[in-house]
Amino acid sequence: MAAPVNESDGMPEILRVLIVEDEESDAELAARELRRAGFQPVWNRVETEEAFLEHLGRSYDVILSDNRLPQFSAAQALSHVRALGSDIPFVVVSAAIGEEQAVALLRAGAADYLMKDRLSRLGEAIRHALEQKRLREQAQAAQDALRRLNEELERRIAERTVELEQANRSLAHELAERRRIEHVLRQSEAELERRVARRTSELKQSQERLRSLASELTLTEERERRRLAGELHDYLAQLLVLGRIKLQQIHQQISDQRAAAALKEVDQIFHDSLDYTRSVMAELAPPMLQEFGLASALCWLAERMRTHGLTVEVITQAVMPKPVEDHTVLLFQSVRELLFNVVKHAGTSQATVTVGCTPKGELEVTVEDRGCGFDPASVAMGHAGGQLKQFGLFSVRERMEAMGGCMMIESTPGCGSRIVLRVPCDPPEQAPDGAANRAAAHDDAGESKVPVIPLGQRPARVLLVDDHAMVREGLRRVLEHYDDLTVVGEAADGWEALEAMRSVRPDVVVMDVNMPRLDGIAATTRIKQEMPNMAVIGLSVVNTESMQEAMRAAGAAAFVSKECAASELYQAIQTALSPPACNGGARNGVTEPDR
Template sequence: MSDLPSPTYSILLVEDNPADAELVRERLKDASGMSPFHITRASTLNEALTILHSTPFDVILLDLNLPETNGLETLKRIRSANSAIPLVVLTVHEDEPLALEAIKLGAQDYIPKSSMNAVLLARILYYAMEREKNERIRRDSERKYRLFVDGATGLAFIMLDLDGKITHWNSGAERLFGYTEDAALHKHFSILFTAEDLRTGRPETELRRAESLEKGDDDNWLVRADGSRFWASGAVTAIRDPNDKLIGFAKVVRDKSAQKDTSDKLAELNRTLEERVIQRTQELTRNQERLRAMASDLTVTEQRERRRLATDLHDYLAQLLVVCRLKLSQGQSISDKETLLKVIQEADTLLDQSLTYTRTLVSQLSPTCLYEFGLHAALVWLGSEMGKQGLTVTLKSTDETPTLPENQAVLVFQSVRELLYNVLKHSGVNEVMVNLSLQQDNHLLIEVKDFGCGFSENPEERNAQSPTHFGLFSIRERLEALGGEMVLHSARQKGTQVLLRIPIEHSTEDLQPRLVKPVPVQAIRKTHASRPPSEKIRILLADDHKMVREGFCHILNSQVDLEVVGEAEDGKQAITNCESLRPDVVVMDLHMPGMDGLEAIRRIKQQIPETVIIGLSVYDTPDVARWFQEAGAEAFVTKGGPAETLVTIIRKFSHQKKSA
């Protein structure tokens, strides 16, 4: 294995005495086994400064006594020219105080000329270069450390002495805590802790734990200079010298307020979520119990209603028909005309009572007017029916009631009816308001409000008061199934307000009479064929029930001045027969399949305006008469009324038309 060449070290020798300079050269040559030295001599300080300006050296060997300067001043000027090169001082005699002052000013070592030998001189130069090298490494390491510590603005690096006083305070600590370096240095680090932690002795506990465990990690609240608190993650580390002696502590702090806030919010969200899960589970359990109870209650209610209907049909309607039949049988054996007429009138009264009961029963089972005339008309009818039971209903509508699909209209009607019955049974008052309004977000709002006794809005208390009452629960569930909602406001002795809100769906299957586009009158009139004059009043009957048409035909044809010239079973057929037969009078039923009576009346009045039209319906409410009148009919007759009424009205309006 070959020997590597030894490095050559360059020395700047600053010496005015040639003999002393030569002595130094000789001593370094005699240093056998050591790396060679290359010596450059400067005899004056200015020469040395000039050489240093242009040439690098590994070490400077300086005589303090030069012609133009003397003592420590020489050292100061050389160090000011280049402080990075290690420097050894040459003295004439062993002057210990002077040597110590030189070392304080930056010299690595000193050697008296009188005791200088080759080995000592070479060793001192080597040691000086190594010490300077190590010092340079230390300074560079410290510089990098400070750059790292001061550059980490998100972290607070704090050095503490054994007593816990602050000896180092980086820019991150200044930013995080708000104390400047001057304000923080030499203060006890307990200024960073909360009052609660100070009372429990937390600062001392952290130091002692770090001393025993070398490092202690913890998360806790710390305090800024302005008194505000923040959540911090910190660690205290014990610092020891090479002999394992404790010399201080280092504390690193990071602001974790954002993480703490996020963690707290997440914990709160989890807690809230758990509460909501428990609440929803309890609500679901209650709803299941309600549904089971309601299913049972519905079964019982269905059977009760079946029994009630059967009883009513048997005890009332069937008895009326039995008596009527007995009257008719009695009439077969009566020869006296006046007595027979009286029996017939009694039978007619019984039949009228039967028809009235039947109409009432049909309306209760299924509100026919809802399907024929729409929601508003059905609510008007419902108000009149409730009035018969002692409850005055005031119906108000801010806008025209919109057209609703069948499922929505039926739901709203049934809900309002249920609420009105609740008012009738439980409120203790005889008046209620029902308000309809169309909201801007295309929702229909129905308000049912009374000023009765009210009740508690607490569900559990309300259920305890009425454990088998499921009306409100049923309404809410059905509304929510269609995207709506029910809002209830009630207080004892202050009345109850129920708001039903439902989105309006667009559907072609509406529940209101449809308007038809007017047909040009003149274009139709050109197709009318002339008919021969007749002394009888020509009548067209339009009704979808054949037996009804046959009954009216028999009655009308029995009159000497009346003649039924045609029949129709729906609105379209009535229009066609009007065009071909040109009757004087049309008796038009309200409800027929396909095109209903109101639409047919409008169309006929557009095509043949001189035709007299008389509306016909089983309903006898004022609204039905108004609808017929608005469509263009001259009059309205109920099917259950006396036949003479229809005959009289036909003659009246036919004669008025001819006279005009």
């Protein structure tokens, strides 16, 4: 049964809302959030299919729907909206929804989906959906105007044809009139050519604007994905890591078997949540692309494609030009789309991605397969591969041309396909002066206030480096339980770590990898240049093999996942401070868990 209409006064923007929700309190919360976002909601609530269909014929600006009601669902409501041909923005607001179901709703036409415990983004999502609707209406209006112009042009051409036929009949009888008509025809042709040239120019400009818009939309989507991945890494993942550290500390102090078993179950929940968070972060913004560039990201993508039944070989040159940052994102997205095209249409389980440099200094990426192939001319004309494949190749071509590059297609039915992407690159950077880039040398005797006492006769001095204060505090509490260790300082980024290292002279630095300003990899490189015998332990939420190899290459003695810090960090420090590590032969393996 519909709730009474809420008519609040004084709000700057009236918003007519149909809420599909079986809990009136949740509907009230949504309306309250809309008021906070600057809207004046005028809303009705329904919870059955009959009531929804009754209200669907009325005028609403947006529909908010719970994912699942006792007798109804968001999917059913969305199907009714689309069956009527309505373009009303449809936003799913749910307490719990699976990723696959959310993607299915978005593909079915939903504008967005939100979790009920994240309603602070509701106003932004509504504005975005309304803006998208407005843009679609403008685009439709532009298409209608273009159609009317074409019809008018055809009508004028038809009328002109009639005039010409009448003129030809007159020319048979009057030679003098023929000269006059020929003059009129020349003028008409000139005018027509001028109009065609003007229209051609307008169409080219429109095409360039659409191409630029498509590229910007892709970049905007990627920036938003990076922002979301950053939020997950900087907050949710760190909280989960800290929770695991504290649980492991509590577990060491509890002797009751039932309590210990319960804590172990909770720890497993934290572990699974952290794995899922890492997976979502990787899907939103592959860390390889941000941290190590296009080649590493393509290797990561090749591993991911195995889950779709496609084995991808990645071949890269030893030295490659560096593309513009935005170009890197678009290239990665384009290669991913081409590989999914191979999965869907090529009928093969193998593909090759080659990354290299052209003689002109352009970056060249080639995606090749030995599948069923296709006719490039037929695809260009819209007769092969289906609409999705045509749109994918068209989208990739538009991206390349917007970047000043190009896409070339080589394919023959039955003989596989070879698609080449080329983009210009930045000019090579001038190698910086080594003295300017290297940390200034410091006089150990003049700056260090630490008494020179052999390591075996005093506790080992530890410097904690992490941009999250909560994690530093958790690590400090872990290490405080050991009498042979003492935490002598903390730093929130790589630059602070360098300063702290010079002032407190630690024996070992526990270094987070992902940090602002100067990350852990660069900071470790600088530390090892300045103090080769300094032991560094890498630490990160993202514990991929590439991340571990990068820290080892920078000089780290070991790498420990943050979630295992409570059980593994102490042993890693002891191993790093063993005589082989102190004599410059640091062990570059990942510390095995001390269970």
